[in-house]
Amino acid sequence: MPFNVFKRGPHHPPPPPRKTTLDVSDILQGFEFISRWLHEYRPGKEFRIVVSGGTCSVLLLRNRTSTRDIDIYCDDAIQLQDVLAAGRACPNSVHWPVNWINAEMVAYVLNNEGCERLFQNSIAQGIMMYSSTNFKAYAADWRFQLVGKIRRAYDACSDHEPSPKDLYDAVDILHILNVKDGRSQRSSEMKKWYYYGYRMGPREVEYINEAYWQKFGRIGIDEEGKR
Numbered sequence: 001m002p003f004n005v006f007k008r009g010p011h012h013p014p015p016p017p018r019k020t021t022l023d024v025s026d027i028l029q030g031f032e033f034i035s036r037w038l039h040e041y042r043p044g045k046e047f048r049i050v051v052s053g054g055t056c057s058v059l060l061l062r063n064r065t066s067t068r069d070i071d072i073y074c075d076d077a078i079q080l081q082d083v084l085a086a087g088r089a090c091p092n093s094v095h096w097p098v099n100w101i102n103a104e105m106v107a108y109v110l111n112n113e114g115c116e117r118l119f120q121n122s123i124a125q126g127i128m129m130y131s132s133t134n135f136k137a138y139a140a141d142w143r144f145q146l147v148g149k150i151r152r153a154y155d156a157c158s159d160h161e162p163s164p165k166d167l168y169d170a171v172d173i174l175h176i177l178n179v180k181d182g183r184s185q186r187s188s189e190m191k192k193w194y195y196y197g198y199r200m201g202p203r204e205v206e207y208i209n210e211a212y213w214q215k216f217g218r219i220g221i222d223e224e225g226k227r
Contacts, residue, residue: 016095017095018095018096018097018098019095019096019097020068020097021066021067021068021097022055022058022066022067022068022069022070022096022097022100023058023065023066024058024059024065026066026094026096026100027055027058027059027067027070028059028130029094030070030087030090030096030100030101031129031130031135031137032130032132033086033089033090034083034086034087034090034101034135035130035132035134035135037085037086037089038082038083038086038134038135039132039133039134039135041086042082042134045079045082045134046133046134046135046136047074047079047082047083047134047135047136048074048079048123048135048136048137048138049072049073049074049079049080049083049135049136049137049138050072050073050074050105050118050119050122050123050137050138050139050140051070051071051072051073051129051137051138051139051140052071052073052105052139052140052144052145052148053067053071053105053145054066054067054068054069054071054165055067055069055070055071055129056129056139056140056145056169057165057169059129060127060129060139061169061172061173063168063169063172064165064168068097069097069099069100069101069102070100070101070102071102071103071104071105072084072101072102072103072105072137073103073105073106073109073118073119073140074119075119075120080103080106083101083135084101084102084103087100087101105140112194112195113195113198114193114194114195114197114198115144115194115195118140118141118144118194121141121143121144122138122139122140122141122144123138125138125139125141125142126138127139127142141194142173142176142177143177143190143193143194143197144193144194145169145173146170146173146174146177146190146193147190147193147194147195147196147197147200148194148196149166149167149169149170149173150170150196150200150204150207150208151196151199151200151204152166153166153167153170153207153208154203154204154207154208157207167208167211170208170211171208171211171212171215171216171220174208174212174220174221175212175215175216175220178220183222184218184219184220184221184222185220185221185222186221186222186224187200187202187205187221187222187223187224188224190221202223205221205223208220208221209221
């Protein structure tokens with residue numbers, strides 16, 4: 001029988017499309033894989049990272065179901081690179097976004113004054129998102145996240161491109177801090193919080209207070225100068 005050049009081999013279905021976001025299960029699976037990889041390839045070491053942004057919204061605030069990536073920070077550059085290497089080693093079969101874990105936060109922390117103690121403050125805050133014997137992921141200091149969210153939400157609104165996710169996050173984080181302290185936050189104190197806290201003015205306070213009032217029926221930030 002002559003060879004049929006058009007004969008096809010076994011049919012293999014195309015791989016599923018790569019995901020564009022990560023849900024709770026994806027995030028925890030990613031942390032678990034990183035922990036196992038570090039245990040195998042960096043034995044005897046304990047790793048700690050700080051996580052900010054959408055991952056905190058998904059795992060802690062529970063005000064959204066997914067995020068586009070996991071943004072991490074560590075004040076030890078070698079440990080940070082090891083964690084990122086573990087993330088890159090994650091099998092392609094999960095079909096997560098290409099940069100599902102990254103360290104975009106590093107440039108912000110290094111290039112903006114007032115962020116020098118972010119890592120230590122986040123560890124001291126003690127809100128753990130994942131914990132194993134060798135790998136722990138902490139939520140970034142709520143104060144750092146709050147002033148950053150307020151800045152982004154306000155800027156987006158000023159540019160006529162509202163960012164509801166940042167606004168909702170800011171309101172929820174502000175409420176966490178208010179409940180913890182048993183009072184509204186004071187704008188004079190918030191001006192001492194990291195880079196964006198220094199630059200927070202009355203317009204930003206008014207903007208977030210309006211959103212906070214809509215959800216909780218009271219103001220979230222006390223402007224002492226307006227008494």
